[in-house]
Amino acid sequence: MKQNKSWLLLMLMVLAVGLFLAACSSDGEEAVEPEEGGVEGETEEAVAVGDPVAGGTVTYGYTAPFQGLLERGFYEGEDDDLILNFMMDPLVATGDDLLPVPEMAEYEIDEEAKTITFSIKDGIEWHDGEPLTAEDMAFAYEVIAHPDYTGPRYANVEMIEGAAEKHDGTAETISGLEVVSDQILKVKLTELQPNTMSNLWVYPMPKHYYEGIPVAELAESDAVRKAPIGTGPFKVANIVPGELVELERFEDYWQGTPYLEGVNYQVVDASLATGLLENGEIDIMAIPASQYEEIKELENVQLFEEASLGYSYIGFKLGHWDAENEVNVMDNPKFQDKQLRQAMAYALDRQGMLDAFSSGLGELIEAPMPPVSWAKADDAELTQYTYDPEKAKALLDEAGYVDVDGDGFREDPNGDPFTINFDAMSGSEIAEPRAQYIIQNWQDVGLNVSLNGGSLKEFNLFYDMVESDDPSVEVFMGAWGLASDPDPTGLWKSDDFWNFPRWVNEESDALIEEGLSAEAFDQEYRKEVYVEWQKLVNEELPNIFLNAPVDVYAANERLQNVHTNSFTSQVDPHLWWVTDAAEAE
Template sequence: MNNRSIIRVLALLLFVAMLLSACGGTGAPDNRSGNEPSSLATGNGGEPRAGGTVTYGFPSPFKGLFEPAFYEGEDDLRVLEFITEPLFTVKDDLTTVPGIASWQESADHKTFTFKIKQGVHWQNGDELTVEDWKFALEVIAAPNYTGPRYYSVEMIEGADAYHTGKAKQISGIRVIDPYTMELKVTAARVNTIDNLWAYPMNKRYFAGVAVKDMPNSDQVRTAPIGIGPFQVTNIQPGEFVEMSRFDNYYKGKPLLDGVLYKVFDDKMITSLFEQGVIDIEQAPRDAYENLNKLDNITLMQSPDLSYEYIGFKFGHWDDKAQKIVMDNPKFSDKRLRQAMYYALDRQGIIDGFSYGLGKLAETPISSESWAKIPEDQINRYPYDPEKANELLDEAGYKDLDGDGLREDPKGAKLVIHFDSMVGGVNDEPRTEAMLQNWRDVGLDVRLNGGALKEMNTFYTMVEEDDPSVELFNGVWGLSNDPDPTGLWRENDLWNYPRWSSKENEQLIRDGISLKAYDRDYRKQVYYDWQKLINEEVPMIFFAERETITAVNKRLQGVKINALSPIIDPYKWWIKDSE
């Protein structure tokens, strides 16, 4: 995958955002008092009415890259979700279906014919055509494109030649008429549509702007346009974005007059909601308890497309061969790995440090996905110190000198070094709780270097396979498609545990093979893959993250899911004060 370093930054930002949200895991919320979190909030306020402006809060200054091809973080994404849309729709179960664009696929799955709806307009009045989509694909494939999304066009026939400057056009794209486009890909893949770039760019609006200059252009920074329900009217860099209703929105005139996207200090989030200054914001977990006491808000909860894990280091990355080498025998006995899973009181840690917000995870596929295996088909690794002790005894890890700590099967002192990152106020006591769980079953697990690490230091050591890194606590974000390519193959740099097996490689290939066009076949492949991961335990899956969104009760029509807290904002409306 190209632009690894840029995308890695996004992964790190995701981890930091989650750690700052009280550094907790995930699980069922503790609702002993106050509001009951839900995934579909405000809908009991009577008949929708037009008018009014709402304020969407965000906790840090935004970068201001208001074009999907160039944005790098959630700060800019939240604005984009108000002002523009992709051509495809991703449903709550994370399947991709037609939206503005529909498609037909050839028998060999290598040619796609797309049709877009007529009458969809840009906020400058231009009608959307396939030329705008073709233009976006060309921008991302351009040799001087500096954004992180080349991977979403590289499957197109001729994209590589265009990207390397060997061709002046992308041979696999053909415009048939203003609303129809043919696209050829290099190979049949069942998830082509999931991975294909689906956001258009207004070709006429960007005329004369070189691709290398686009990120700093007025079209991106000060006067962005889209095809969504709200249009930008004013930007104060890093502070706020004012948006007004786009009356010619293709789904219908939005109910709100406008939206103010504004940066606030998260330390003041409770008082700001109490005063009615903010109408909606994703809330940090350490604000949950106080927000839950407010009568004027609804707390909404949804799973993130991410999971927290504790990875074992099985080896290192061979940069010359571009593949992993499993040469660390320390964790070769899966009974040790399974015992460490059983020894960890994940739910207790979630309840103790994250107000119970979230859900335990046992596999790296989202619980929202159609490919998630039913829990009764896998081992859920409940907190069971007795089982952990049995496995360790069986594997030959025994306390030979009576100090309460186990030696390895060869009789040598066993010390395991653990790494995690500095983040929120609870991360140190939370880490200590994990270490104590393992000490309770006789495992001497110590914080590597005696302290948590700064984010960049942590990820540099993990990615470069620093010899001192043995056990590490991280977070990975997920796409809507369950294909684990990129994180779990032997030739994936981001396979940080450096683990794989022949069965793992084969199942990943099977999941995107021609046979996988049969959804039932593909689902069974991913069930089998999850069973393998669940049994082998290359990492301990700690929890599936949960997002808490606070919404003022005056704001109605808000829906959230694993993808976003901003879904169909043209349906949002304000009810009269009671």
């Protein structure tokens, strides 16, 4: 799975977990990702001015080049995801409550037979005018399970009966797929879990359009890179690779012709965001947190604040990944003492960090479950690691970390020098001062902490070192983005590669598995299990959990009917319209 690290941006959608690795960068502006509105549990929506009218074009800004993998089965990062949100709809979407809702298809689950039957709605067409059929969804599964498939979505189809045989080349087709009619597809699963609908791949591929292209060549084909098609409200009119995608409305869109004439997806310089929004050159974008104070004062924009599905953290390297046996081994003695880890948490002024470096856009968390999740434990059930240097010092004393030689830094319980390497990523103006702030917090309680190698790491180098368990990596700062389902599988089990702390805990594994048990089809029971799991992680503290950021989207006041939620900034863009539209409907 060695690829350019941009795949980290959305990749845990790739794992069976339903997590998506939306922002493994701890840099930038504290990973401003899709979160929830100003009041927890609500979303924000622009108040429309007058009646919708047709016409006009808007520009959606993004602050990094896009790859141009404009096929859901192959895309890797948020850069392409935002384009695809305008182009392609799923059979099943994610609602404001982060639960699955029918979109292009109704679905029926037969728990006893372990089947899901999709019934595609009438009148849905691809951008080239061909009808969407059940064959298109079956084709997507066949492509993703193919031995030559080069994308990252296999984990989202491997639960289909026969997918494994297709994947390893022992079968020509997936046995668990039955195309009942043009609009009905029956999918038989090897197992049915409470989060199956959140994990199962639900984006069809245009079979008629891709047929004849070898699966191994599909990702680089013109059909994906230069002239992609979808079923969404806007279709691609022009692509300037890495810079611009011009989209025009799809007149025959199944939910009704979009109001806007078109959308331009434009790559822009993040440092210029305030000016671009003020001048009306950009109509909507996720803003850098460092410019929040400036942008919120602009008279011509409105802001949408969404609680993120991600969180930032500081991890302890507790062991290494055993690649041969595909398990984590917790064999690094340095941070095995829980009191040391807890003391380092109390020593951090997390709220000060959030205020100073992210304009306060976020919420402190005590466990790896963002506040927007329905499975989050109540604060009263978790230890609150509030900034308390004196408590940190007392815990360190109790654990035997004391300053023996009087140099101001603590030795380990054996009286030997105790130093800690800290790793974080470069890439923004806040990266260096934030890292130094963290280091100073720890030094203030007598811990001899310094930047590993004396400097921050570039993104790819940082994750290469963290993933490979480089011996010099001891404590590191990162961030995860998650999908809508709270299943921790993928990041936290003892056989999960993405478990970067290499934490191994039998009770944790058992609770994670219980969260996917037959009893867990009862959501209240499932929440109870995940609350117990959060309490365990909160006590053992393999990571110090920092905050769940708030994403802020800015939209020009001319743009109406904008609806955002914790999953996306582009809910129903076919209903967007502009007050200065050139034509009356």
